[in-house]
Amino acid sequence: MDWLTDYFIQNEWRFKALHRAILLSAVWKQSSEHPLASSYRERDPSESLLWRFRIQRLKAEQIRDAMLMASEELDNRIGGPSINEAHPGRALYMKQFRNQNNSLLHAFDLGGGLKSVAVRNTTTTPTQSLIMINGEYVLSRAKKMAARLTHRYGSDARALIQEAVQRCWGRAPSTDEIKNAIAFLNVTKSSEEVDIALLTDFCHVLLNSNEFLYLD
Amino acid sequence: MNNYVNIEPKPGFSRRAFLERSGFGFGAIALSSLIQRTVLGDEAETSAHFPSTAKRVIWLFMEGGPSHLDLVDPKPLLNTLAGQPLPSGFKEPLTAMGEKGSPILPAPRTWKQHGQGGLWASEWMPHIAENMDDIAVIRSCWTNGINHSGGVCQMNTCINVAGRPSLGSWVQYGLGSANQNLPSFVVMCDSAGRPVNGPRNWGSGFMPASHQGVRLNGTSDEPITSLNAPKGYNDDQQQRKLALLQQFNQQHLRTRPQQSELEARIRSYELAFRMQAKAPEAVDLSRESERTQALYGLDQKETATFGRNCLLARRLVERGVRFVQLYSGTGSKWDSHAGIEANHSRLCRSMDKPVGGLLKDLKQRGLLDETLVIWGGEFGRTPMSEKGDGRDHNPTGFSIWMAGGGVKGGQTIGSTDELGLYAVEDKMHVHDIHASILGLLGLDNMALTYDHKGRPERPTINEGRFNKKLIGA
Known part of the structure; x- marks a missing residue:
């Protein structure tokens, strides 16, 4: 922090330069996967030296928005009047009522809106x-x-799975994952109709998965 | 609970990090201290500070402010001075509706002394009155909350300004959960409505959301929100989904070893399903005998609703739920600015038999010794009348009572003045009430702290004292 502060001042208090320095740094670009993780963990178990990215659960608003993104419902407009819970705009714009709470957002540690919160909690609860x-x-x-997926890809099971996984996990599915998914969708022949209820369940599982809920 | 614990705190793995990331939403603190004790041998990490007499709490919250003058604090002078203004010797009170010059309203009650202790109770609470030897009436309560929102907020969070954790959250934080399948802080209301302030009455303030109370609706097919599989899903379908989820999560975990929060999340689904399996049994009142049901007044229309909640409360504490709060008169119904006779006689009828039944039932099952029952509202009512036949809010002197959990029954603590307007002797502010409840549970209100923004926060905001008269000291 000292070094960054100094850098900030040296660069005439320009935020853009500061942001560039942070975003282009090796620390910022790390992954949570590290080839020497087990030996590094012995030496620095709390990872205080930032030798790898700390896996992060998405914040409450991010979970909601990411789901809306995956379902292609997200209204990504910037600004405008505050929205109700049911509107698929970004959670950032959602109205907050201090005597009510949106169960999804509050369950995932949204601040209560009554007192300032310096660092949000990150809990894992039933x-x-x-x-x-x-x-x-x-x-x-x-x-x-x-x-939406069915509308676009009809009953092409492979394409449905590819796109669903891509939307939720930001990567293509592995061969094994495709195999498991096909088994789950009960498709035996490539020409077979994909049951929309099973496809819904598949999407629901993806939205519940750790790979969706965590950034690493 | 050790079966489900495989996160071992290592040097440098902070207590905070453990709490935040562990899969134990319900009562992670006491659990973590248990682990740290066994792993690190840290004896300082005990959950209780001194031996407790109470292990659990049932708090009967009469929302709106019941009249102490008509229930447990008889004032003959009210009837003598009926129709006259407050005598000049009294300090002018500040009341919500400004009722200071209005004439004194008589309390046309029939008072009787009960039990060995000779405690007074009016004819509005005949069933509770049978248990007076188990009850300690505190007649000298006072609060800063002058209106409902502030009063209810303070009675729950110790301050009349929103934002702090409720007492139930502190208890859960301090003592942790005593069960694996149910939340440890449960709230039930006697109607589908909302108490004033809504869920922030049982909110966890600056603590993690896992410490907040869970509202439970015993009459619903789904007693806890999202407890059941979505409509139209059978067990097989749900299991199939979970199996796939498990498969994906395990694959994901395999390439990310030593990421304990991922394992914690996997376990949180397992915990969720244990809850789903156990909760319906906990709220199934058909398992209770007809006699027990009748004891709580389930067989009568007037008492059935609150009786059901009282009986559920007993079933929940039996299953290790640590803190149960029941709202009577949900939505400020005890508030009787006008027509107090009709209002209170109706509400007392709905509440008295269930509460009397609860005390008896807890006692006959040997649960009363370790179950603290608290009865009270956010404030009391004024000796002065309002609108001719009602009473205004009285935050400066009112009664609550406690029973069980080590409380010495058959005694009154403190007193109000001759008209019941101000608490005068052995005054107990809400800080003291909370400190005493925590004390009975073995928690020292000054030693129990939660670090928030670099500051150790205490449940009673650095004030309050355990009134040991409650335990006969």
């Missing part, structure tokens, strides 16, 4: 799991996602 796997909101996103 309540979150229940909301994600049983809750109406997440299931509705999965339904929308399945409907």
Whole structure:
């Protein structure tokens, strides 16, 4: 922090230069996977020397927005009046009521809006799991996602799986993953119709997966 | 719970990091101290500060402010001075509706002394009155909350300004959970409505959301929000989804060893499903005998709703739920600015038998010894009338009572003045009430701290004292 502060001042207090220095740094570009992780962990178990990226759970708003992105519902407009919970705009613009709480966002540690919060908590609770796997909101996103995918790819199971995984995990599925997915969708012949209910379930599972919820 | 613990704190693995990342949303603190004790031999990390007499709490919250003058704090002078202004010797009170010059309202009650202790109770609480020897009435309570929002907020969070953790959250933080399948802080209301302030009454303030109370609706097919699989899903479908999820998560984990939060999240799904499996049994009142149901008034229309919640409370504490809060008169219904006779006689009827039944039932099952039952509202009511036949809010002197959990029954603590307007003797502010509840649970209100923004926060905001008269000292 000292070094950064000094750098900031040296560069005439310009934020752009500061941001560039941070974003182009080796530390910033790290992955959470490190070839020497086990030996480094022995020496620096709390990872205080920042030798790898710390795996991060998405924040409450990011979880909601990422789901809307995956289901292609996200209204990505900047600014404008505040929105209600049901509107698929970014969570940033959602109205906050201090005597109510949106169960999804608050379950994932959104600040209460009553006192300033310097650092948000990051918890892992069964309540979150229940909301994600049983809750109406997440299931509705999965339904929308399945409907849009079907609209675009018909019953081409491989294409459906490829696109669903790409949308949720930001990468192509492995051969094994495709095999598991095909088995889950109960498709035996390539010409076979993909059951929209099963595709919905598949999307729902992707939205619940750690690879979706964590950034590494 | 050790079966589910394989995150071993290593040097440099902070307590905070453990709490945040562990899969134990319910009561991670006490659990972590348990682990740290066994792993690091750190004896300082005990969850309770001194031996407790109470292990769990059932808090009966009469929302809106019940009249102490008509229930447990008889004032004959009210009837003598009926219709006259407050005598000149009294300090002019500040009340919500400004009722200071209005004439004194009589309390046309029939008072009787009960039990060995000879505690007073009015005819509005005949069933509770049968248990007076288990009850300690605190007649000298006072609060800063002059209106409902501030009063309810303070009674729950110790301050009338929003944003701090509720007492239930502090208890869960301090003692952790005593069960694996149910939340440890549960709230039930006697209608589908909301108490004033809504969920922030049981909010966790600056603590992680996992410490907040969980609202439970015992009459619903889904007692806890999102507890059940979505409509139209059978077990097989749900299992199939979970199996795929498990497969994906395990694959993901394999390439990311030593990332404990990923394992914690996988386990949080397992915990969620244990909860899903166990909660329906916990709230299934058909397992109770007809006699027990009748004891709580489930067989009568007027008492069935609150009776059901009282009976559920007993079932929950039996299963290790540590803190249960029941709202009576949800949505400020005890607020009786006008027509107090009709209002209170109706609400007392709905609450008295269930509460009396709860005390008896806890006692006969041997649960009362370690279960602290608290009864009270956010404030009391004024001796002065409002609108001719009602009473205004009285934050300066009111009663609550406690039973069980080591409380010495058959005694009154403190007193109000001759008209019940101001607490005068052995005054107990909400800080003291909370400090005493924590004290009965073995928690020292000054030693229990939570680091927030670099500052150790205490449940009673650095004030409050455990009134040991409660335990007969």
